[in-house]
Amino acid sequence: MRYAMVIDTKKCVGCSDCVVACQNENRVPIGYCRDWVIEHAKGTFPNVSIELRSERCNHCENSPCVRCCPTGASHYEDGGLVKVTRQECIGCGACVQSCPYDARYSHPDGFVDKCTFCHHRLQEGKLPSCVSVCPTECMYFGDLDDKESKVYQLLQNRNWKVLAPEVGTKPHVYYLI
Amino acid sequence: MDEEIIISGRMNPKIDPTLGIWGWEIPLYLFLGGLAAGILFFAALYTILGREKELPTAVRKATFIVPAILVIGLFALFLDLKNKLYFWQLYTTIRLESPMSWGAWVLMLVTPLSIVWCVAYWRDLVPNWKFKVEWLEFVEKQVNKYRKPLAWVMIVSSVILGIYTGILLSAFNARPLWNTSILGPLFLVSGLSTGAAVIMWMSKDHLERTLFSKIDLILIGIEIFFIIHLFMGFLASNAAQIEAAQLFLGGAYTLLFWGGVVVLGLLVPAILEILELRGKRIPVALPAFLILLGGMIFRFIMVDAGQLSKYLY
Numbered sequence: 001m002r003y004a005m006v007i008d009t010k011k012c013v014g015c016s017d018c019v020v021a022c023q024n025e026n027r028v029p030i031g032y033c034r035d036w037v038i039e040h041a042k043g044t045f046p047n048v049s050i051e052l053r054s055e056r057c058n059h060c061e062n063s064p065c066v067r068c069c070p071t072g073a074s075h076y077e078d079g080g081l082v083k084v085t086r087q088e089c090i091g092c093g094a095c096v097q098s099c100p101y102d103a104r105y106s107h108p109d110g111f112v113d114k115c116t117f118c119h120h121r122l123q124e125g126k127l128p129s130c131v132s133v134c135p136t137e138c139m140y141f142g143d144l145d146d147k148e149s150k151v152y153q154l155l156q157n158r159n160w161k162v163l164a165p166e167v168g169t170k171p172h173v174y175y176l177i
Numbered sequence: 178m179d180e181e182i183i184i185s186g187r188m189n190p191k192i193d194p195t196l197g198i199w200g201w202e203i204p205l206y207l208f209l210g211g212l213a214a215g216i217l218f219f220a221a222l223y224t225i226l227g228r229e230k231e232l233p234t235a236v237r238k239a240t241f242i243v244p245a246i247l248v249i250g251l252f253a254l255f256l257d258l259k260n261k262l263y264f265w266q267l268y269t270t271i272r273l274e275s276p277m278s279w280g281a282w283v284l285m286l287v288t289p290l291s292i293v294w295c296v297a298y299w300r301d302l303v304p305n306w307k308f309k310v311e312w313l314e315f316v317e318k319q320v321n322k323y324r325k326p327l328a329w330v331m332i333v334s335s336v337i338l339g340i341y342t343g344i345l346l347s348a349f350n351a352r353p354l355w356n357t358s359i360l361g362p363l364f365l366v367s368g369l370s371t372g373a374a375v376i377m378w379m380s381k382d383h384l385e386r387t388l389f390s391k392i393d394l395i396l397i398g399i400e401i402f403f404i405i406h407l408f409m410g411f412l413a414s415n416a417a418q419i420e421a422a423q424l425f426l427g428g429a430y431t432l433l434f435w436g437g438v439v440v441l442g443l444l445v446p447a448i449l450e451i452l453e454l455r456g457k458r459i460p461v462a463l464p465a466f467l468i469l470l471g472g473m474i475f476r477f478i479m480v481d482a483g484q485l486s487k488y489l490y
Binding site: 036039041064070099105163 | 490
């Protein structure tokens with residue numbers, strides 16, 4: 001099993017519902033967030049283009065954060081999820097430095113926190129909260145090893161990109177372009 | 178125009194608008210760790226070469242400050258942790274892939290080693306000293322008996338400690354300014370040169386001072402070569418690293434780096450030492466202080482600037 005999130009930048013309107021849903025679902029402390037929306041503007045008028053991206057931890061296959069963690073608190077879970085065990089985290093900040101996506105932050109309670117793809121919801125057979133609330137349904141979640149899955153199909157039929165592939169992290173959040 | 182705006186208002190503290198997860202604690206430790214590694218390296222080296230008698234400062238006197246330096250450095254590292262009471266988790270596992278795990282274990286080896294080394298030379302400092310505790314005398318006897326093998330362990334572990342301070346940073350491929358393999362050797366040489374500067378400063382013996390003055394000159398030469406190499410590497414690399422190098426080539430850190438580190442911390446002390454070797458009277462404190470200051474500034478701006486450098490996507 002290989003969990004992946006596919007986000008359609010053509011359908012995203014940048015409403016930030018995913019951000020609020022995550023903060024609510026995961027009890028993210030006020031002033032912090034595990035996901036966020038980027039507006040990437042390019043060109044000069046009249047030739048301008050805008051791309052909207054809902055970003056979060058990419059649950060990389062070759063995760064620099066897992067590699068550099070001195071205590072093993074950052075680790076892989078089934079399906080390629082990257083998670084932090086709170087009780088093992090000493091808050092050294094190495095993983096925060098190692099993430100090219102700046103997806104991790106230091107939780108006020110003294111550990112490093114980030115998106116878990118809503119692992120607790122997946123175990124109940126539900127979708128991650130950000131995906132489940134998206135009003136334009138531009139976010140998809142599934143198993144890339146399952147050829148029948150929507151995520152697999154979308155990556156077969158549409159043009160897509162991942163963020164900063166040159167860092168070699170092999171991200172598992174894909175953007176349809 | 179090519180502009181990215183976070184429209185959902187992400188303002189995670191210490192991440193936005195620029196990364197600042199590591200403050201003064203880490204660069205201070207990197208400096209102190211390199212300094213301790215430098216002093217221990219020369220103490221071990223000249224013990225192995227059998228020159229304890231000629232070079233009393235390098236082998237004995239200077240090593241007395243090492244435990245203090247390491248303890249201050251370790252305390253700085255401790256302060257950096259967000260979950261301080263869990264620091265012992267570093268020692269419940271060995272993770273070969275993680276430079277920080279290496280660093281934690283090497284410190285676990287080097288710190289007691291440096292203390293033991295000093296205990297065995299304690300009578301130099303206080304003649305006719307009697308240890309109140311019996312086992313300390315036992316330690317002293319054993320260390321003096323096995324001084325050479327101990328020196329071998331210390332020379333290897335001090336090199337690992339010195340090079341680790343650079344590798345800690347260079348292993349982060351997310352920060353283009355750090356992600357260069359020359360950083361390990363550069364930090365090692367810089368650490369050795371600060372160590373030599375301290376020995377030179379503390380020494381009262383002319384022969385020893387001249388020797389360490391020459392050693393420092395060579396190390397400064399190697400450092401300058403490595404720095405040129407560093408920038409050649411950046412400018413011949415990918416867009417992210419070319420961008421990162423701009424922080425030092427016209428960007429915010431240009432003056433501090435070229436003025437503070439290269440001119441004040443390397444070139445000026447080198448010139449002063451050459452003048453001294455040619456017979457001019459230069460107070461030894463001056464080049465030694467400048468080398469230490471330059472080393473310290475170098476660690477601080479590398480850690481700071483590295484956190485500003487990132488991949489653009």
